[in-house]
Amino acid sequence: MKAAVFRGPGVIEIDDIPVPDIGAGDVLIKVRAASVCGTDLRIMKHGHFRLPEGQQRVLGHEVAGEVVDVGAEVVGFSLGDRVSVVPNVGCGKCSMCARGLNQLCPDYEAFGITMNGGFAEYMRVPAHAIERGNLMVVPDALTFEEAAILEPMACCLHGQRKVDVQPDDVVVILGAGPIGCFHTLLAKQQGVRTVIVSNTRQPRLDIARRLGADITVNGQQDLYAEVQRATDGQGADVVITCVSNPNVIAGATDLIGRLGRINVFSGLGDQARPAIDVNSLHYREQTITGTTGASVRDYADVRQLAASPGVDLSPVITDRFALDDIEAAMLQSASGTGMKSVVLFG
Ligand SMILES: [Zn+2]
Ligand SMILES: [Zn+2]
Numbered sequence: 001m002k003a004a005v006f007r008g009p010g011v012i013e014i015d016d017i018p019v020p021d022i023g024a025g026d027v028l029i030k031v032r033a034a035s036v037c038g039t040d041l042r043i044m045k046h047g048h049f050r051l052p053e054g055q056q057r058v059l060g061h062e063v064a065g066e067v068v069d070v071g072a073e074v075v076g077f078s079l080g081d082r083v084s085v086v087p088n089v090g091c092g093k094c095s096m097c098a099r100g101l102n103q104l105c106p107d108y109e110a111f112g113i114t115m116n117g118g119f120a121e122y123m124r125v126p127a128h129a130i131e132r133g134n135l136m137v138v139p140d141a142l143t144f145e146e147a148a149i150l151e152p153m154a155c156c157l158h159g160q161r162k163v164d165v166q167p168d169d170v171v172v173i174l175g176a177g178p179i180g181c182f183h184t185l186l187a188k189q190q191g192v193r194t195v196i197v198s199n200t201r202q203p204r205l206d207i208a209r210r211l212g213a214d215i216t217v218n219g220q221q222d223l224y225a226e227v228q229r230a231t232d233g234q235g236a237d238v239v240i241t242c243v244s245n246p247n248v249i250a251g252a253t254d255l256i257g258r259l260g261r262i263n264v265f266s267g268l269g270d271q272a273r274p275a276i277d278v279n280s281l282h283y284r285e286q287t288i289t290g291t292t293g294a295s296v297r298d299y300a301d302v303r304q305l306a307a308s309p310g311v312d313l314s315p316v317i318t319d320r321f322a323l324d325d326i327e328a329a330m331l332q333s334a335s336g337t338g339m340k341s342v343v344l345f346g
Contacts, residue, residue: 003120004326006057009047014324017058020116025127027077027135028069032144034118035062035317036333036341037152043113044330050114060343061087061111063118064138064147074130082138084147085118086154086299087111089129102132103158103293118148119326119343133296139307145320145342146306146313149178152340153313154294154302156182156265160190161298162289163238163261167191170231172223172255173213175242176204178339179265181211181316183240188212189305196230198223207339210315227255234258240265246274253280253288264290320344 005015022028040059043051051057064084067077077083089109090102097105109129111117116124125135138147156179165171171192173183176199187195188211197208200219209216217226227236235257241249244266252262253276268274280286294302306313318338321329326343333341 001121002323003058003116004060004323006043006059008053009045012044012059012326012330014326017120019122020124022069022071022124023127024071024073025130026071027067027074027083027125027130029063029065029083029123029125030068031063031065031118031121031123031345033064033148033345034060034343035145035148036060036329036343037062040112041330041334048113050110057113058116058118058120058123059112060118060120061085061113062148062151063087063111063123064144065118065123068122071127073127077130077135077137082144082147083135084138084150084303085111085125085129086134086136086294086296087117087151088293089132089134092128092132100295100297103295119323121323121345133300136300136303139303141307142313145317145344148342149313149316149340150299150303150306151294152179153182153186153306154299155291156186157302157305158294158298159183159240159263159265159291160186162291163240163263163287165190165192165238167193169237170194170196170227171238171240172196172198172227172236173208173240173242174198174248174252175266176201176208176216177242177336178316180204180242181208181339183242183265184208184213185211185311185313185316186302186305189308189311194230196227196236201336203337204339207315224254231257235260237261238263242266244268246272250274250276253277253286256284256286258284258286260284260286262286262288264288267292316340317342
């Protein structure tokens, strides 16, 4: 089968590798759509701490496809099922897994990192991933490409849960890339009346508007002043940071009011130490949180939400590629000009 094989930083090659064999508890899926994530781009640049040097890997963890083979012991899936995967598979034994927090499992495995992922014609989903709920049926309302992008959406839902987003909150989303746009869509779907989105690129803000943003703020405008205006000088209730910039994260405390909550959604380089105004946290009883990834439960919930009437994910998918053009897909994704790049298979 054709696969895009990562061989080390900067090197990804289209190769012909065997279709994976499946065991009695495994499922084989024919990949139909796999979207490019910032994680794929980071692995391409720097490798990954869970990926030993010299280890080849099929990347891609935002995957949807069709079941084409099932092991004799598999229950709950059959040929032809449309499915997608929750990429992080917990060990099933640790205290985090016991609480359903598979994204925090210290011994997690993940498609596209420790196991072969979706930038290939076929992908094996092993028995333990199926047992832990990491393979899910895609609702009829969603296309394969929409199902592929459920993964980053699930991470966004996880982030919003951490700051307990409520309908009468004023929510500020810093950044209008795919992640900022998913946050916008989810906040609006959860009934938030005022969503403010900031970004330096106007085309991205235009897409955020299509997804429901009430107020957009571009690089020429004063974000602080806009937030003050929208909140009668009280400050926002929630800020979600979706840009990897320490100054933006440090500035988030200025945007929230009393009891305001911040979710640091985007990670930073290892050396970054943003200067957080702890007095603002102290005297105004504010909360700063962080989230990473999504649990199986978040994914299941976002899958239902995405399939509900009136939800349109299509503005977030702007660029489509064949597997042969994986490098172009990654370049496009890194360029910041579009939204999600998706690799589609016939
Ligand atoms: Zn991802
Ligand atoms: Zn675990």
